[in-house]
Amino acid sequence: MATVVQEPRQRRGWTDLPVVWHVRHSAGLQRGMLIAGLVLVLGIVLVAVLAPFLAPYSHAQMSGAAGPFPRHAPPSGEHIWGTTVGGYDVFSRTLWGTRTALLTVLMAVSASLVLGVGLGLVSGFFGGPLDRVLVMLADAVYAFPALLLAIVVSIVISGGQSSYFGGVLSAAIAISVIFIPQFFRVVRAETLQVKAEPFVEAARVFGMPRTRILRRHVLRNTTRSIPLIITLNAAESILTLAALGFLGFGIDPTAAAEWGYDLNRAVADTSSGIWWTGVFPGSAIVLLVLGVTLVGESLTDISDPRLRRRRHRGRKKA
Amino acid sequence: MTVTPDQVESPGRLRGVGSLGRYVLLRFLLIFPTVLILVSMVFVVMRVAGDPITASMGGRLTAEQLEQRLTEAGYNRPILVQYLDYLGDLARGDFGRTTDNQAITEVLITYGTATLELAVYAGLLAMLIGIPLGRFAAYHRDRASDAVFRVLAILAYATPVFFAGLLLKLVFSVWLGWLPLGGRASTQTQISLGTIPGASGLLTVDALRTGRADLIGDVFSHLVLPAVALGLLTAGVFVRLVRTNMISTLSMPYVDAARSRGVRESRLVRTHAYRPALIPIVTVMGMQLALMLGGAILTETTFEWRGLGFELARYLAARDYVAVQGIVALLAVIVALTNFLVDVVAAFIDPRVRY
Numbered sequence: 001m002a003t004v005v006q007e008p009r010q011r012r013g014w015t016d017l018p019v020v021w022h023v024r025h026s027a028g029l030q031r032g033m034l035i036a037g038l039v040l041v042l043g044i045v046l047v048a049v050l051a052p053f054l055a056p057y058s059h060a061q062m063s064g065a066a067g068p069f070p071r072h073a074p075p076s077g078e079h080i081w082g083t084t085v086g087g088y089d090v091f092s093r094t095l096w097g098t099r100t101a102l103l104t105v106l107m108a109v110s111a112s113l114v115l116g117v118g119l120g121l122v123s124g125f126f127g128g129p130l131d132r133v134l135v136m137l138a139d140a141v142y143a144f145p146a147l148l149l150a151i152v153v154s155i156v157i158s159g160g161q162s163s164y165f166g167g168v169l170s171a172a173i174a175i176s177v178i179f180i181p182q183f184f185r186v187v188r189a190e191t192l193q194v195k196a197e198p199f200v201e202a203a204r205v206f207g208m209p210r211t212r213i214l215r216r217h218v219l220r221n222t223t224r225s226i227p228l229i230i231t232l233n234a235a236e237s238i239l240t241l242a243a244l245g246f247l248g249f250g251i252d253p254t255a256a257a258e259w260g261y262d263l264n265r266a267v268a269d270t271s272s273g274i275w276w277t278g279v280f281p282g283s284a285i286v287l288l289v290l291g292v293t294l295v296g297e298s299l300t301d302i303s304d305p306r307l308r309r310r311r312h313r314g315r316k317k318a
Numbered sequence: 319m320t321v322t323p324d325q326v327e328s329p330g331r332l333r334g335v336g337s338l339g340r341y342v343l344l345r346f347l348l349i350f351p352t353v354l355i356l357v358s359m360v361f362v363v364m365r366v367a368g369d370p371i372t373a374s375m376g377g378r379l380t381a382e383q384l385e386q387r388l389t390e391a392g393y394n395r396p397i398l399v400q401y402l403d404y405l406g407d408l409a410r411g412d413f414g415r416t417t418d419n420q421a422i423t424e425v426l427i428t429y430g431t432a433t434l435e436l437a438v439y440a441g442l443l444a445m446l447i448g449i450p451l452g453r454f455a456a457y458h459r460d461r462a463s464d465a466v467f468r469v470l471a472i473l474a475y476a477t478p479v480f481f482a483g484l485l486l487k488l489v490f491s492v493w494l495g496w497l498p499l500g501g502r503a504s505t506q507t508q509i510s511l512g513t514i515p516g517a518s519g520l521l522t523v524d525a526l527r528t529g530r531a532d533l534i535g536d537v538f539s540h541l542v543l544p545a546v547a548l549g550l551l552t553a554g555v556f557v558r559l560v561r562t563n564m565i566s567t568l569s570m571p572y573v574d575a576a577r578s579r580g581v582r583e584s585r586l587v588r589t590h591a592y593r594p595a596l597i598p599i600v601t602v603m604g605m606q607l608a609l610m611l612g613g614a615i616l617t618e619t620t621f622e623w624r625g626l627g628f629e630l631a632r633y634l635a636a637r638d639y640v641a642v643q644g645i646v647a648l649l650a651v652i653v654a655l656t657n658f659l660v661d662v663v664a665a666f667i668d669p670r671v672r673y
Contacts, residue, residue: 029465140355144653147612148646151634152363155642239478243616246480247631263480267620270488271499278488282481289476297472297558 019227019295022302030298037294044288048098055092075276082276085265094280096257100168101238101288107172108179108237109230115176116183121222123184124191125214135188138181146178150240153177154249167251171244175237186229190222197221228303231296235289242285259285338665345661349654354405356650361404364643365397413644416633422644425629432502432625435520436544436617437610443549448556449599455557456564456595457587467557474554479613483547483620490543500622503537544621548613559602563595570594600664611649 023034047054075082081090123131141149154174194200195218203213244250245260253261259281266278388394395403407414413422455467491499502508503521510533518524525537567573568591576590577583615627622628626645633641 029460029462033465033468136351137355140352140359144356144650145612147615148630148649152360152642152646155634155639156363235476239476242478243480243612246478246616247619248635260478263478263484267480267484267487270484270492273488273492275488278481278484282478282484285478285481286473286476290472293472293476294469297468 019299022299025302030301033294034298034302037291037296037298040287040291041295044098044291045102047095048102051095051099055095057089057092058096074274081280082274084262084277085269088262090262090276090280093257093262094259094284097259097262097281097284098288100251100256100258101241101285104168104172104175104241105234105237107169108175108241109234111172112176112179112183112233113226113230116180117187117219117222117226119180120184120187121191121214121219124188125195125210125218131188134184138184141177142181142185146236147240147243149178150174150244151247151249154244164251164255167255171241171250174244174249175240178240179233179237182233183226183229186225187222190225191218194218194221224303228296228300231292231299235292235296238285238289238292341665342662345658345665349658352654352657353651356654357405357408357647358401360643360646360650361401364639365400408647413648414640416641416644417636417638422641422648425641425645426626426648429624429626429629431518431520432623433611433614433618433627435522436541436548436623436625437614439522439541439545440548440552440610440617443545444552444556447549448553449560451553452557452560453564453587453592455561456568456591457584459561459565464561468561471554471557471561474550475558477551478616479547479551480616480620482550483543483617486543486547487621497543498540500620501540502623503540544617544623547620548610548617551613552610555602556599559599560595563598564591567591567594597664600660611653 019038023031023038070079070083071085079089079091081094083089084093119134123134151174154170157170157173200213200217203217208216241250241258242260242263245258245262246264248261248264250260251258262281263278263285266274266281269275269277385394393400411423413426415421416425451467451471455464455471458464487499490497498504503525508521510528510530514524514528521537522534522541525533528534564587568586570591573586573590576586581590611627614625615631617623618625618628619631626649630642630645633645
């Protein structure tokens with residue numbers, strides 16, 4: 001039935017995929033910002049993938065063929081971004097850090113996506129006491145300082161996690177706790193709207209099972225704003241991971257290279273004028289968050305008809 | 319952004335006379351479940367982590383000693399009894415004691431003033447920078463200057479406050495030597511300010527009251543870098559918020575109506591679109607408090623600013639989970655109260671919020 005109605009519409013191809021659609025429907029500065037963001041993000045993904053080939057040393061390596069690395073050595077041919085107080089190579093740790101950051105973000109965002117969207121759909125569609133309880137929980141969590149929550153959660157789960165995967169996983173769980181309510185709120189609100197649409201009513205009249213209505217009709221129509229939340233949350237989770245690391249609740253430094261931890265060590269270095277231990281990992285965080293946020297902001301603008309339409313109107317006048 | 323789901327749910331339920339009063343009352347009652355949920359969540363999560371005594375003393379006591387300490391503190395009673403006990407203590411305003419036997423409420427009063435001082439100056443700075451820039455960007459939207467400000471705002475957001483702090487310290491304290499590296503004031507100043515009668519703990523206020531230029535200079539020179547670091551982060555949020563909201567209001571029918579009457583574009587931006595665009599900002603400022611408290615932990619750690627965030631980080635590192643639980647619970651109450659106030663203010667400004 002539904003296919004008959006949809007037939008006259010253009011076939012869905014790869015150009016209808018969220019980000020691709022946005023690039024095609026953008027222009028001028030908006031397009032510039034979107035593409036700049038995409039280039040930054042893809043560049044960093046490339047660095048993460050190629051880290052084994054690009055990084056001269058491993059993330060926890062403190063000595064080379066010529067003996068132990070010097071401590072606090074300024075940038076040189078041997079260590080192009082210098083070494084830290086512990087004798088780590090800053091360049092290698094910054095490169096390896098991209099992997100930790102991207103992996104954590106990927107896991108945190110997908111976990112909160114699945115849980116948040118699922119709960120939001122069920123809560124909005126079925127309503128009732130479960131809905132009320134979930135809304136109240138989500139509101140309470142949403143109002144609370146996110147970083148504190150992540151710290152509290154990570155205290156619990158990270159106890160004794162020193163492996164790479166365990167560390168990344170516990171950081172990801174701590175971060176996803178913050179984001180579940182955000183997905184939940186948005187999807188629930190959209191579900192409430194879609195639920196009242198005539199086509200849902202029609203499906204119900206035809207006797208379609210409720211779970212099928214939920215999957216086919218409601219879920220597909222509530223996914224509109226999800227790419228935007230994903231990008232915004234991705235940016236936020238990079239910052240949260242760094243903050244956790246900075247406060248000493250992140251991943252063990254011998255298990256993985258993590259920028260926040262490196263910055264924590266670097267704060268003490270600044271007073272003696274040592275800049276290279278902080279500036280490089282810090283800039284890496286800024287670049288990654290900048291890229292992701294540029295993508296997210298542009299997607300928001302291009303998706304919002306009010307923001308998009310106004311641009312064309314303004315241009316005619318000019 | 320201003321409308322929360324529970325407001326969408328029941329349109330018209332509270333229509334009629336005294337809707338503001340009823341809204342405020344309902345909103346006030348909502349504080350209790352919110353606080354209860356947060357406090358319970360923190361309790362459960364912290365207990366899952368284990369009891370505070372094992373956490374802090376774990377390796378240092380024998381099994382019998384540990385057992386004895388646990389019994390004394392009541393940590394081996396049923397978890398439900400402990401929970402009800404804890405809630406009872408909270409209701410009486412007792413948030414527990416730290417391992418060095420300070421009441422949490424005392425810790426809050428001693429160090430809360432330092433955090434408050436930092437947050438107020440950072441907030442002021444953020445408003446002074448963020449709101450005019452956001453307005454400017456909205457007015458010049460999609461031109462080069464708008465793009466520059468937007469990228470700057472995103473940069474302010476993308477820079478972790480501890481990295482911004484590190485760079486500021488590096489440039490202004492180490493290389494230029496203009497400003498101190500950290501702390502709230504030099505030891506000498508802190509001693510002099512501690513002795514003045516009726517000291518408020520807000521060092522800038524106390525220093526201004528003495529009227530001594532050396533004290534004022536010392537206190538403010540310590541304040542500049544932390545306030546700028548925390549303020550820039552928030553200013554970035556404000557720029558983005560003001561810009562988006564102004565652009566939305568600028569496309570409202572009433573603005574079009576004014577435009578068609580020949581009202582100049584600059585006046586539209588200045589008066590017609592500006593004020594309505596500020597309403598969501600009031601709401602978001604409340605949420606900013608939560609963000610600022612998070613940011614304060616990081617800023618205070620970076621600058622050794624001895625406030626609540628610095629102390630919290632210290633207790634976290636020392637694994638003093640009673641203190642952590644107490645401070646977090648207390649912060650939950652503060653955040654819930656602030657959100658209540660913010661919602662009431664928003665309801666006063668905008669009748670639509672009250673349904």
